[in-house]
Amino acid sequence: xxxxxxxxxxxxxxxxxxxxxxxxxxxxxxxxxxxxxxxxxxxxxxxxxxxxxxxxxxxxxxxxxxxxxxxxxxxxxxxxxxxxxxxxxxxxxxxxxxxxxxxxxxxxxxxxxxxxxxxxxxxxxxxxxxxxxxxxxxxxxxxxxxxxxxxxxxxxxxxxxxxxxxxxxxxxxxxxxxxxxxxxxxxxxxxxxxxxxxxxxxxxxxxxxxxxxxxxxxxxxxxxxxxxxxxxxxxxxxxxxxxxxxxxxxxxxxxxxxxxxxxxxxxxxxxxxxxxxxxxxxxxxxxxxxxxxxxxxxxxxxxxxxxxxxxxxxxxxxxxxxxxxxxxxxxxxxxxxxxxxxxxxxxxxxxxxxxxxxxxxxxxxxxxxxxxxxxxxxxxxxxxxxxxxxxxxxxxxxxxxxxxxxxxxxxxxxxxxxxxxxxxxxxxxxxxxxxxxxxxxxxxxxxxxxx
Amino acid sequence: xxxxxxxxxxxxxxxxxxxxxxxxxxxxxxxxxxxxxxxxxxxxxxxxxxxxxxxxxxxxxxxxxxxxxxxxxxxxxxxxxxxxxxxxxxxxxxxxxxxxxxxxxxxxxxxxxxxxxxxxxxxxxxxxxxxxxxxxxxxxxxxxxxxxxxxxxxxxxxxx
Ligand code: FES
Ligand SMILES: [Fe+2]
Numbered sequence: 114x115x116x117x118x119x120x121x122x123x124x125x126x127x128x129x130x131x132x133x134x135x136x137x138x139x140x141x142x143x144x145x146x147x148x149x150x151x152x153x154x155x156x157x158x159x160x161x162x163x164x165x166x167x168x169x170x171x172x173x174x175x176x177x178x179x180x181x182x183x184x185x186x187x188x189x190x191x192x193x194x195x196x197x198x199x200x201x202x203x204x205x206x207x208x209x210x211x212x213x214x215x216x217x218x219x220x221x222x223x224x225x226x227x228x229x230x231x232x233x234x235x236x237x238x239x240x241x242x243x244x245x246x247x248x249x250x251x252x253x254x255x256x257x258x259x260x261x262x263x264x265x266x267x268x269x270x271x272x273x274x275x276x277x278x279x280x281x282x283x284x285x286x287x288x289x290x291x292x293x294x295x296x297x298x299x300x301x302x303x304x305x306x307x308x309x310x311x312x313x314x315x316x317x318x319x320x321x322x323x324x325x326x327x328x329x330x331x332x333x334x335x336x337x338x339x340x341x342x343x344x345x346x347x348x349x350x351x352x353x354x355x356x357x358x359x360x361x362x363x364x365x366x367x368x369x370x371x372x373x374x375x376x377x378x379x380x381x382x383x384x385x386x387x388x389x390x391x392x393x394x395x396x397x398x399x400x401x402x403x404x405x406x407x408x409x410x411x412x413x414x415x416x417x418x419x420x421x422x423x424x425x426x427x428x429x430x431x432x433x434x435x436x437x438x439x440x441x442x443x444x445x446x447x448x449x450x451x452x453x454x455x456x457x458x459x460x461x462x463x464x465x466x467x468x469x470x471x472x473x474x475x476x477x478x479x480x481x482x483x484x485x486x487x488x489x490x491x492x493x494x495x496x497x498x499x500x501x502x503x504x505x506x507x508x509x510x511x512x513x514x515x516x517x518x519x520x521x522x523x524x525x526x527x528x529x530x531x532x533x534x535x536x537x538x539x540x541x542x543x544x545x546x547x548x549x550x551x552x553x554x555x556x557x558x559x560x561x562x563x564x
Numbered sequence: 565x566x567x568x569x570x571x572x573x574x575x576x577x578x579x580x581x582x583x584x585x586x587x588x589x590x591x592x593x594x595x596x597x598x599x600x601x602x603x604x605x606x607x608x609x610x611x612x613x614x615x616x617x618x619x620x621x622x623x624x625x626x627x628x629x630x631x632x633x634x635x636x637x638x639x640x641x642x643x644x645x646x647x648x649x650x651x652x653x654x655x656x657x658x659x660x661x662x663x664x665x666x667x668x669x670x671x672x673x674x675x676x677x678x679x680x681x682x683x684x685x686x687x688x689x690x691x692x693x694x695x696x697x698x699x700x701x702x703x704x705x706x707x708x709x710x711x712x713x714x715x716x717x718x719x720x721x722x723x724x
Contacts, residue, residue, distance in 0.1 A: 272632070308616025311608050312716035338639035342632045361626055457716050463618055473615055480617045482626075486717035487604060487619045489633055495719055496641035 118143050122554040126504045131523075132516040132540060136505040139513070145453040151553035152434055152546060153178035154261075156385075157284045159436045160184055162461070163192055164305040170213045170229060174205075176449055177470035178274050182206050182260065185214070187229040194272050195231040195257040203373040206257065207377065218257065221268070231257035267296045268304055279385075285502040287528055288387035291430035295440035297422045299465035300413035304443065307473055310459040313486045317498035319435060319450040322458060325494060326429040326437045327390050327538040329375035330517070332368040335497050339489040340368035358401075364479050367396035368490070378428065378533040384526045386433025386545030388451075388538035392530050395428035397441040402525060403471045409498060433545050442476045446484065454502055460484040515539040567662050571718040573669050574655045576701055578690055581673075583651035584723050589631040593624075594710045594724070597702035602627060604708040619713070619720075630723075641721065646679040647672070648722045658691070666700075667694040673708075675724045687711040688724050 118141070119516050125147065128135040137144050139558050165173045166186040173184045174197055181197035183206065192563045197205050199220045206227070217234050218227045226234040233256040236242070247253040262273040264281040268290060271281065296302055304551050315322065325331070332340070347358075379392030391397070410419035430438050435448045443463040448456055462476045485488045505513070518535035525544040531537055576595075583592045604619040613621040622630070635640050653672035660667055668691060675686045693705040708724045 114674070189592040277667050292713065308610075309714060311606065311617055311619075314718050316718070335640070335713040338633050338636045338641075339629070341638075342636055343629050346629055346632060358621075359625060361623075460617070464615075477614060477617050478621075481606075481619065481621060485606075485617070485619050487720045489630060492721055 116304065118142060118147055120554075120558065122551045122558065125554060126547055126551045129543045130512075131521070132519040133512040133514050134543050136511055136513060138543075139320060139502065140453055140505050140545075142453050145318075147554070148247070148546070148550060149179045149450070151550045151557075153450075154279050154551050155553045156434055156545075157264065157271045157273050157279075157281055158434065159432065159445075160194055160270045160272050162304070162445075163265060163270060163307050164463075165211060166192060169217050171211070172207055172210070172214055172218075172229075173211050177272060178262070179450065180274070182272070183207055183257075184270060185218075185231075187228045188216075189230075191230070192263070192270055193211050193230045194260045194263045194270065196260070197346070198257070199225060200233070200252040200255045200257070201225050227257050227378075231259055231385055247325060267292060267302075284385050285387065285432065286383055286385065287385040288430065291389055291427055291438060291440050292432075294422060294425045294427065295353070295438060295443055295463075295529075297414075298410075298440065298443065299468055300530075302469045303461040303466035306464055307462050307464045307477070310447075310461045311480060311485050313458045313460070313484065313495075314490060314496055315456045315458055315495055316454055317456060317495075317502040318423075318453055319448045319456040320546075321498045321501060322448045322456060323431060323433070323437070324539050325498070325543060326431050327380060327388060329378070329380070329390055329530060329534050329538075330372070331497070332375070332396075333371065335493045336368045336490055337494055340365050344369050359536075360475055361482060363400050364475070365483055365490070367399070370396065372534065375533045379530050380533050380535055380538055381528065381530045382525065382538050382541045383528050384545075385548075387431060388541055389427045389430035390533060391426055391428030392533070395426040395441070397428060397439070398426040400441075400475065403469050403475075406469050406472065407430045409468065412468045433542055439479075442479050443472075444476060444480060444484075458484070515543065566696070568694070568696065568701050570657050570660060573657060573660075573667055573692070573694060576694070577655045577669055577671050577690075578652060580692075580701070580703070581652055585649055587645075587647070589634060593627060593631055595703055596624060596627070597697050597704045600622075600624065600702070600704050600706075601674055601708050602723070603677045603710075604710065606713055608709075608713055619710070620708075625631070625676070641719065646677055646678065648675065648677045650675055650724075654710060655692075665695060668692065669694075673724065677720065677722055679719075682718070686724060691724070 128138055161173045161184050165185055169186050169188045171186045175182055183195050183197040185193050187193055199206055203222055204222045206220055224237050228234050244485045260272045260274050261276040264271045296304055345521045347362050378394050380390050381392050382388035427440050446460045448458055450456055460480055462480050464473045482488055485491055515536040518532055580595055602622045603613050606617050606619050623692055634642055651674040655669040655671040658668040658670045671690045673688045673690050689709045691707040692703055694701050695704040
């Protein structure tokens with residue numbers, strides 16, 4: 114197969130226009146390989162939460178940039194993020210998703226062992242390597258290599274696979290306020306992952322999911338079948354003044370809100386592809402108060418600050434490239450790219466430490482009603498993604514449109530708040546996509562020329 | 565008060581599976597007691613449906629929502645519709661205590677669901693907890709433990 118995009122940053126740059134993107138971003142295997150190498154390796158990607166590895170020796174295994182990675186708690190209390198690959202013959206060191214390895218990792222193939230910070234500890238029958246130059250080999254020097262850089266931000270662990278690149282603070286900038294708000298909702302400023310994540314396989318490109326997070330013109334259409342039916346059933350039920358709206362209705366009914374509701378809620382974008390819906394209000398605004406919670410928050414933060422924390426109702430915050438969080442309900446979804454047409458979605462929920470259990474109950478309900486492979490709202494969405502993934506194979510039309518409320522003067526490197534139905538955040542993501550992919554490809558080309 | 569026999573419990577479990585396989589979902593909704601739940605845990609041997617995510621934990625309202633949605637004009641994920649087939653092992657009686665009103669069966673199930681060109685198979689252990697409501701046997705809790713509950717799934721759209 115001839116390579117159309119590899120070593121051709123200009124061809125890649127041409128795939129992203131200000132208000133439309135080429136279908137190859139979604140369906141082309143070569144573009145997929147390039148974005149793993151150049152986008153996912155050069156930006157800050159979410160790996161896991163520190164509460165998944167509370168004790169020394171605990172580990173958690175996942176994939177970043179289509180590479181096997183593990184997160185381990187070392188004896189010094191630090192969390193290390195390492196390549197899950199034995200330097201000897203390549204065997205993955207752990208394959209269960211979570212566990213405790215004790216004091217060291219031991220490769221199951223030939224028993225090379227490694228400290229939980231990745232350093233090589235011992236090799237059986239080591240004399241066999243004497244005078245072979247083994248110390249100079251890759252295997253002899255590497256242990257389980259750490260990723261390029263790690264940042265633990267208030268318990269959330271992000272990595273940059275490349276050694277060099279943009280700093281964490283510069284990459285995320287003001288967008289960290291959404292993570293802050295989610296953590297601040299615990300009276301002690303602490304979150305814990307609650308149970309395993311939902312794992313939902315999508316036969317579509319990962320960017321379809323990311324685009325959808327700020328797509329405010331689809332809920333009342335695509336989810337009419339679920340949210341609309343819920344509203345109909347609820348309206349047909351006889352009620353009196355004592356009838357309480359069930360939690361499930363509070364969760365699902367706002368999906369049927371009219372366009373004006375979504376227009377007014379606002380969308381904010383930050384540089385580097387981050388943004389959120391629900392600036393002024395959101396589908397999470399009208400949940401009933403949980404008894405005792407506000408009092409706990411006032412006790413912990415003082416009245417003004419407590420009200421400011423709980424007054425934020427940000428809906429979906431996209432942390433480019435591939436996670437979304439919902440601060441008001443403590444949910445985090447990771448869109449793990451597996452192939453151009455395959456994405457694993459993992460949906461995690463968090464317990465607000467020292468807050469009432471009822472909050473976690475609502476969060477767990479939200480997760481299963483909206484994001485489970487058994488969820489009717491999930492079915493509505495996946496049906497659209499998979500239809501789009503197939504439809505994009507038409508040769509007749511080449512572009513995917515993201516022009517709603519586009520303005521030729523728009524500056525995506527500036528933070529902005531706009532009408533909640535704008536596709537500015539989608540444009541922002543593609544702008545960042547192009548910026549990071551092309552910069553990394555050009556840097557690689559320079560390195561090759563220098564060498 | 566009329567009591568169920570052991571055979572009544574077993575017959576009920578087979579009947580329920582058949583009602584689902586034949587798409588008689590309105591009838592299926594009638595098989596449930598008042599404060600009843602359909603629970604599909606997410607975690608292996610999960611003991612609490614509320615403090616962590618489940619795949620499903622559905623009361624009468626949510627079950628009705630599912631059934632009504634299946635027939636909706638704009639339910640695109642059901643155009644065309646899914647079909648399913650249950651193969652049941654003979655249910656065993658795990659509890660039969662008329663005094664305490666406790667009747668529980670355990671059934672090993674192979675479940676096949678299909679839509680368009682896709683078909684998948686799930687294995688599950690299903691526990692039915694029954695109650696008598698006005699002399700009729702009803703489901704109080706149906707717990708469906710998937711053998712591969714920790715796997716990544718595509719859409720599961722009908723009822724196991
Ligand atoms: S492959 Fe790991 S020790 Fe040989
Ligand atoms: Fe949706």
